[in-house]
Amino acid sequence: MDDRQENLQKVTKKLVVFTTVILVLIFGYLILLSLLCPWDSCAGHEKPIVLPFVFTSGLVGGFVSIQQRLPQIAADELRVLSRSWVSITLIPINGGIFSVVLMLIFISGILQGQLFPQYEPRPLNSLTDVYDWIKHGIPKTSTDLAKLFFWSFVAGFSERFVPQVIRTAAGKAQGNTAKDD
16 A cells, blocks of 8 residues: 555544544533433423534534545645644534534524525523523524535535635625725
């Protein structure tokens, strides 16, 4: 086996191990929640399940993205990747973080349209309301939830997507500020 193939296998193994550990932790958390308080008997204590799934969708998107790019990576860079857990795990972790940021962008209404999930506005008058918002931060319909998961995957898969949305929104905000002056 040549050096390139060996490095490809090392990187792939590390990615699979990392992603598996994260998925086990997230789903273990959800299982633990359901054991501590079954879904139908938690009077007033609904579980915040959307956020872990959004993060997971972004994480998996980042995993798929790096897996697809591995064959095109130069031998020197592949060698570095094969020796570093941080370099390998950074892309999927960024994907998970970007997916959560994208969810906030959707909730805020900064990015709207037929292709994006819709949310009901919720009044926030106290810290308890914020906690309730986190617990109930679910899109309007099941179709909107599917859109959220799809775009969460895209946020992880296309690492430039969310930063571009942020830059575009910031540019529009700066343009509006200039018009107000």
